[in-house]
Amino acid sequence: MSINKTALIVGASRGIGLAIVKELLERNWNVIGTVRDEKKAGLHELVAKWGDHLKTFILDINLPTQIADVKSQLGEKSLDLLFVNAGVANKNGMQETIGTVSTEEFIRVMVTNALSPMRVLEQLVDKVHPGGVVGAMSSGLGSVAGNETGGNDVYRASKAALNMIMRSFAARHGKDHALLLLAPGWIRTDLGGQQATFSLEDVIGDIVDTILAQEGKTGLRYLDRFGKPVHW
Ligand SMILES: NC(=O)c1ccc[n+]([C@@H]2O[C@H](COP(=O)([O-])OP(=O)(O)OC[C@H]3O[C@@H](n4cnc5c(N)ncnc54)[C@H](OP(=O)(O)O)[C@@H]3O)[C@@H](O)[C@H]2O)c1
Numbered sequence: 001m002s003i004n005k006t007a008l009i010v011g012a013s014r015g016i017g018l019a020i021v022k023e024l025l026e027r028n029w030n031v032i033g034t035v036r037d038e039k040k041a042g043l044h045e046l047v048a049k050w051g052d053h054l055k056t057f058i059l060d061i062n063l064p065t066q067i068a069d070v071k072s073q074l075g076e077k078s079l080d081l082l083f084v085n086a087g088v089a090n091k092n093g094m095q096e097t098i099g100t101v102s103t104e105e106f107i108r109v110m111v112t113n114a115l116s117p118m119r120v121l122e123q124l125v126d127k128v129h130p131g132g133v134v135g136a137m138s139s140g141l142g143s144v145a146g147n148e149t150g151g152n153d154v155y156r157a158s159k160a161a162l163n164m165i166m167r168s169f170a171a172r173h174g175k176d177h178a179l180l181l182l183a184p185g186w187i188r189t190d191l192g193g194q195q196a197t198f199s200l201e202d203v204i205g206d207i208v209d210t211i212l213a214q215e216g217k218t219g220l221r222y223l224d225r226f227g228k229p230v231h232w
Pocket of ligand 1: 012014017036061086087112140184186188189191
């Protein structure tokens with residue numbers, strides 16, 4: 001099977017991002033995965049197996065100069081999929097409330113989960129051909145309508161902010177691209193923790209199916225991993 005499409009997955013060193021890269025490679029995509037530290041990244045172990053189908057770029061999404069470097073490294077390359085997976089939880093645990101979080105930590109989570117992913121999309125959207133998919137990893141916890149229990153105050157706020165900024169972005173780019181905010185479910189990763197409901201193996205096929213199913217569908221959607229709309 002020859003597909004010959006190209007994806008740029010931002011935040012691909014471990015967890016869901018690394019699993020998305022592996023799944024796309026298995027589906028015959030060419031993938032560029034970004035990492036902050038090439039030595040620590042599980043991604044470089046895949047390069048031996050996948051050769052030219054996998055490239056690694058360095059990107060800390062909180063450093064605008066590195067976003068510009070990625071843009072220039074892409075050159076004239078056209079992307080079929082641009083997806084920002086990178087994200088963080090609060091250092092003091094997800095149960096930290098808005099009453100106890102430090103200003104510094106609030107800013108770190110908000111910048112990493114809301115401002116920086118959207119900066120990446122703003123800078124790189126022109127590299128994605130019309131009808132291509134431009135997405136970011138949100139969370140069910142980013143749903144304002146779905147917050148009936150509280151908890152995870154800071155993380156929830158950061159993903160709700162991501163969703164809101166993506167809606168503004170969609171007003172400018174939704175006619176040209178398939179825009180996606182994905183809520184993947186609660187998954188056992190460093191961020192999700194070992195008590196999470198699902199393993200990466202349980203969910204990765206559905207996550208990638210839903211991302212790829214957006215191809216050619218312009219406008220913005222906020223979906224779970226089965227492609228079902230999440231209430232904003
Ligand atoms: N796991 C869940 O249950 C769950 C549920 C809903 C949504 N999500 C979202 O899914 C995404 C991936 O989460 P995960 O569970 O796979 O977490 P993870 O295992 O902790 O991985 C987080 C990824 O984000 C990268 N990252 C963090 N800060 C970055 C920065 N400043 N610049 C570039 N990359 C950065 C990390 O790179 P380094 O290795 O360099 O740190 C790593 O690749 C996140 O956006 C998360 O909010 C996860």
